[in-house]
Amino acid sequence: MNDLVHLAIIMDGNGRWAQRQGKERSFGHKEGAKKVREITKYAAKMGIKYLTLYAFSTENWDRPKAEVTVLMKLLSKYLHSELPTLLENNIRFDVIGDMSKFSASLQKEIAYAKEMTEHCTGLRQVLAINYGAHDEILRAINKCLHVKGEITKEILESNLDTAGIPDVDLLLRTGGDYRLSNFLLWQAAYAELFFTKTLWPEFSTGELEAIISEYTSTERRYGKI
Secondary structure, eight states, X not given: OOOOOEEEEEOOOHHHHHHHTTSOHHHHHHHHHHHHHHHHHHHHHTTOSEEEXXXXXXXXXXXXXXXXXXXXXXXXXXXXXXXXXXXXXTOEEEEESOGGGSOHHHHHHHHHHHHHTTTOOSOEEEEEEEEOHHHHHHHHHHHTTTOOSOOOXXXXXXXXXXXXXXXXXXXXXXXXXXXXXXXXXXXXXXOEEEEOOSOGGGOOHHHHHHHHHHHHTSOOOTTOO
């Protein structure tokens, strides 16, 4: 049986779900934010140690300005409204990605949420925001330029955004697409991949439980026989 330590999720389908309801895409993002709370609490209950959620990619800046504005406001609202829930459930908040592109006020809110939950010893919820694996790896390489001699795997990993976080065990994507979309390409090298057609706002703890059950019965070979 496989222990599930690090679960990563590409939360896809918010906009399509809203459009099917005859509503604006922003409505889907708001419902998707609610789903984050549900799935995070469930993951904590299941004893998962790390939950990384793909919330905003480096490519998402190319979306319509109005939609990006909504997403930024949602992130700010999430940081304020969810902090009590995180503390109540002993959940530590963290982020990966390039924070420098966010407004100064949002950067302060992110830092505050991290600081306030730093003592929590349960699940670590990691939001991938302004995150792209190519960007992360390039930033890590640039940090390594001062290193004399060979840059080893260990040195590079220590300069990734996920330094100190174990590699992904299970990577799940909702929404029906079968691609990784520049998400945790280094860390998910040996992850088990699961794809579901369920759109993120409709994704349930029951479906996640079934996926985890299938994962635990899978033999992971890591390239070996």
